[in-house]
Amino acid sequence: MQTVSENRAFGGTQGVYTHTSAVCGCDMTFGLFLPAEAKDGPVPVLWYLSGLTCTHENAMVKAGAQAWAADAGIALVFPDTSPRGDDVADDDAYDLGKGAGFYVNATQAPWGSHFKMWDYIAEELPALLGEQFAIDLDRQGITGHSMGGHGALTLAMGLPGRFRSVSAFAPIANPTAxxxxxxxLSAYLGDDESVWAKHDATLQMQATGFDGPVLIDQGSEDQFLELLKPECLAEAMMARRQEGSFRMQRGYDHSYFFVSTFIPEHIDFHAEALYS
Amino acid sequence: MQTVSENRAFGGTQGVYTHTSAVCGCDMTFGLFLPAEAKDGPVPVLWYLSGLTCTHENAMVKAGAQAWAADAGIALVFPDTSPRGDDVADDDAYDLGKGAGFYVNATQAPWGSHFKMWDYIAEELPALLGEQFAIDLDRQGITGHSMGGHGALTLAMGLPGRFRSVSAFAPIANPTAxxxxxxxLSAYLGDDESVWAKHDATLQMQATGFDGPVLIDQGSEDQFLELLKPECLAEAMMARRQEGSFRMQRGYDHSYFFVSTFIPEHIDFHAEALYS
Structure with a gap:
């Protein structure tokens, strides 16, 4: 692991690091904010998974999350959204290939050799964080935006006991539809739709739900509402009697201004679960 | 109008009043909490509609709402849930007849002569309040529990421009199903289901929605979940992109302990709309 940069921020440190990922077969970069409390021992961590076209950097510089994480004494990790490098397959479309890993383990050519974002987020990166930093892996929460909201929800439900709380901003809520x-999902996983189900938050909510609190925010003027399908996840949450809140925020769109407006409430939400 | 009782409470006054209702053709009783600010001029009002078997009294003595309404400077009105008196029709079942008006104008015998709770709440009682008390009818919000949540939602959507905000605790969310x-609805309105639609919050949400914020709380251990159908209203809210929050509160049941736990947040929610 190499340090790309470390900046003092809100009494703690905003770092950027690269490491060779065995899972993805390439070098990967991530951002990590450690609050001041990390000097004294392991702190809880909130994962922030980003959306289409993003790298580790977008949320790190635009979501305004560090101020609130510092107040709460929580670390923030900002992973990349796909494998990277010249030998990694890509597509001309912005929503497939690099920047569009969808948090799955691809099995289909040409994606199967590098696109293992599920295992990267579920296994490799947390192990690295636990080894290298003052992170308490017994206290993890997860959130994300758009494709990252999809990732946060599906990872939280797919890894029972891992995360104490999950939230999402404008998640892709029902991708199989x-x-x-x-x-x-077809490109990465093939045409057997039964394999897709664990990567669909609505289907996972119907199947298992989440053993902890859930918070979803969605903007009413989001330009991608027809693709996000919040109503499907809301119906599934309430039909399951899933502990949680689904909020439709009037006038907000899909941008980081939406995320930065509500990130304080999300961090408070996770802090309550991580410090209880 | 006659004063049944007035008690000093939280710096204001909790009153109980009776009046002859022309709409219902009987004497009706209601509770009204006026905060201290009402001495100096009209204050905003929050309607609290009660559930099956309740009178004006249950929420008034069990919901713990006055403390928070006093802080917010908001009046609370607690209407009864049906017409009353020896010449008013009734049924042996707890969920039809007295204590079970469902906030409709009945058209069918034997109910049609007295059961006009829609007009009572929509027209007669607000006019009386505006004449007799320091109530600002330009600033009204509405909430309710169970059958009263159904009433709050259907009145709010059925009277556009009347209420600035609507909330509900465990509402009967999709009564036509x-x-x-x-x-x-069959007993009071007859078998033409097209007439029922304005008395179904889910159908009204699909048809028109509400021009203001909506807050719904539902307990995950509510013993009546299969009858309440929260998932139908949640789906309809998010499909419409209705401004608002739908919250599933883990472990809470259908009792007033659920209501009294979350009434402070509901009053804050209405206060924000009524004082903006």
């Missing part, structure tokens, strides 16, 4: 989903 | 609804 959306053009943001069917194309990618 | 429930045994809490089909029996009563």
């Amino acid at each position: 959306s053009d943001w989903g069917r194309k990618q | 429930s045994d809490w609804g089909r029996k009563q």
Whole structure:
């Protein structure tokens, strides 16, 4: 692991690091904010999974999350959204290939050799964080935006006991029924739709739900609402009697201004679970 | 109008009043909490509609709402849930007849002569309040529990521009598809289901929605979940992109302990709309 940069921020440190990922077969970069409390021992961690076209950097510089994480004494990790490098397959479309890993383990050519974002987020990166930093892996929460909201929800439900709390901003909520989903799940996983189910938050909510609190925010003026399908996840949450809140925020769109407006409430939500 | 009782409470006054209702053709009783600010001029008002078997009294003495309304400077009105008196029709079942008005104008015998709870709440009682008390009818919000949540939502959507905000605790959310609804709507309104639609919050949400914020709380251990159908309303809210929050509160049941736990947040929610 190599340090790309470390900046003092909100009494703690905002770092960027690269490491060779065995899982993805390439070098990967991530951002990590450690609050001041990490000097004294392991702190809880909140994962922030980003959306289509993003790298580790977008949320790190635009979501305004560090101020609130510092107040709460929580670390933030900002992973990349796909494998990277010249020998990694890509596609001309912005929503397939690099920047569009969809948090799955691809099995289909040409994606199967590098696109293992599920295992990267579920196994390799947390192990690295636990080894290298003052992170308490017994206290993890997860959130994300758009494709990252999809990732946060499916990882939280797919790894029972791992995360104490999950939230999402404008998640891709029902990808098996959306053009943001069917194309990618087909390309990465093949045409057997039964394999797709664990990567669909609505289907996972119907099947198992989440053993902890859930918070979803969605903007009413989001330009991608027809692709995101919030109503499907809301119905599934309430039909399951899933502990949690689904909020439709009037006038907000899909941008980081939406995320930065509500990130304080999300961090408070996770802090309550991580410090209880 | 006659004063039944007035008690000093939280710096204001909790009153109980009776009046002859021309709409219901009987004497009706209601509770009204006026905060201290009402001495100096009209204050905003929050309607609290109660559930099956309740009178004006249950929420008034069990919901713990006055403390928070006093802080917010908001009046609370607690209407009864049906017409009353020896010449008013009734049924042996707890969920039809007295204590079970369902906030409709009945058209069918034997109910049609007295059961006009829609007009009572929509027209007669607000006019009386505006004449007799320091209530600002330009600033009204509405909430309710169970059958009263159904009433709050359907009145709010059925009277555009009347209420600035609506909330509900464990509302009967889709009565046209429930045994809490089909029996009563059939008895009160007859078998033409097209007439029922304005008395179904899910159908009204699909048809028009509400021009203001909506807050719904539902307990995950509510013993009546199969009758309440929260998932139908949640789906309809998010499909419409209705401004608002739908919250599933883990471990809470259908009792007033659920209501009294979350009434402070509901009053804050209405206060924000009524004082903006």
